[in-house]
Amino acid sequence: MAADVHLRRGPELPYDVVAGVKPCAAGWLVASAKLRGTTFAPEDPQVIETFVDVLDWRPAFVAIALDAPIGYLETAVPGGRQCDREARALLGPRRGAAIQSAPTRDQLEGAHVSLEGLNAVTRRLMRRYREVAAEMAPYRQRTVYEVNAELSFYQLNDDKPLHYSKRTAAGQQERRELLAAKVPGSARVFEAELARVPASHMLDVAVFMWTARRCYAKAATRMPEDPEWDESGLRMEYVR
Numbered sequence: 001m002a003a004d005v006h007l008r009r010g011p012e013l014p015y016d017v018v019a020g021v022k023p024c025a026a027g028w029l030v031a032s033a034k035l036r037g038t039t040f041a042p043e044d045p046q047v048i049e050t051f052v053d054v055l056d057w058r059p060a061f062v063a064i065a066l067d068a069p070i071g072y073l074e075t076a077v078p079g080g081r082q083c084d085r086e087a088r089a090l091l092g093p094r095r096g097a098a099i100q101s102a103p104t105r106d107q108l109e110g111a112h113v114s115l116e117g118l119n120a121v122t123r124r125l126m127r128r129y130r131e132v133a134a135e136m137a138p139y140r141q142r143t144v145y146e147v148n149a150e151l152s153f154y155q156l157n158d159d160k161p162l163h164y165s166k167r168t169a170a171g172q173q174e175r176r177e178l179l180a181a182k183v184p185g186s187a188r189v190f191e192a193e194l195a196r197v198p199a200s201h202m203l204d205v206a207v208f209m210w211t212a213r214r215c216y217a218k219a220a221t222r223m224p225e226d227p228e229w230d231e232s233g234l235r236m237e238y239v240r
Contacts (some may be wrong), residue, residue: 015039017059018216020147020208022067023128025196028054031189031205032061033213040213042185045192045205051131055140063216065147065208068125068132069102071229071236076104076117081236082228083146090223091150095161098150105231108133138233145215151240152207155214155221156182166200175203183210215239 015036022029027049033042048054054064071081079085080101088096100119107115108129115123136144153162156178164171179186189206190199214220220239227237 013059015041016062016216018063018065018209018212019054019057019061020065020067020205020210020212021054022201022205022208023125024201028128029194029197029201029205030054030057031202031209033185033209035062035213035216040184042183042188042206042209045189045194045202047194047197051128051135055135055144061212062143063212064144065152065212065215065239066132066144067147067149067204067208068129070132070136070141070144070146071232071234072102072105072108072133073228073236074105074231083223083236083238086224087148087151087238091154091161094163095150095154098165099148102236103129136232136234138235141235145212145220145239146237147208147211147240148238149204149207151223151238152211153178155240156207156210166203172199172203175207179203179206179210183207186210211240 015034017032017034019030019032024047026047028047028051029045030048031042031045033040048057073081084099084101087099100122103118103122107118153175154160162174164174166172166175176190179190183206186206189209190202192202211220223238227235230236
């Protein structure tokens with residue numbers, strides 16, 4: 001009987017796959033890498049249409065570093081979630097400004113709830129955030145982790161904030177050099193070109209791919225150490 005079960009499951013792969021995932025115009029930008037022992041082998045980035053497809057991808061991703069909120073406050077508070085506030089404080093005034101407060105659960109779910117106070121990027125991404133919210137459950141946080149590019153680059157840069165915004169040529173060069181020096185094979189991701197995907201997105205998913213490896217190796221740092229939980233039982237935290 002055990003042999004029959006093994007045959008039905010099929011042969012095990014000789015490697016695991018981790019992924020950095022970011023919402024984009026056409027769906028979800030995914031940068032994945034194969035892991036086997038100490039070998040880390042990035043693959044060509046791709047756009048996957050829906051978040052459900054990301055979760056159902058085969059071979060399945062053993063760790064996903066996701067650039068989208070996972071837990072939501074029920075009511076807005078100044079500065080947003082505790083993890084948002086702590087991230088800004090850690091990064092300082094220059095890079096901390098890139099940490100946007102997540103919408104509240106009412107803003108996410110209510111068709112007629114005011115979106116006043118949300119920035120343009122968050123408003124544009126609400127439909128992607130709703131995809132995530134529809135699929136997230138506490139058990140998924142064993143493999144799906146909320147990340148932010150500035151925090152991931154902070155970790156990669158020896159726990160120091162970067163100097164320039166990713167929207168500037170200097171900022172993109174700063175990130176390319178850091179990735180090239182510290183993430184083997186990441187040029188395959190950040191030098192790739194995909195339709196309707198800006199270069200800054202490629203840099204983000206390249207560093208998320210590295211954070212996903214840290215998550216799988218249980219080496220990632222959580223923020224805060226004692227996170228808040230939302231009404232759905234989801235931890236509100238960043239990892240880096």
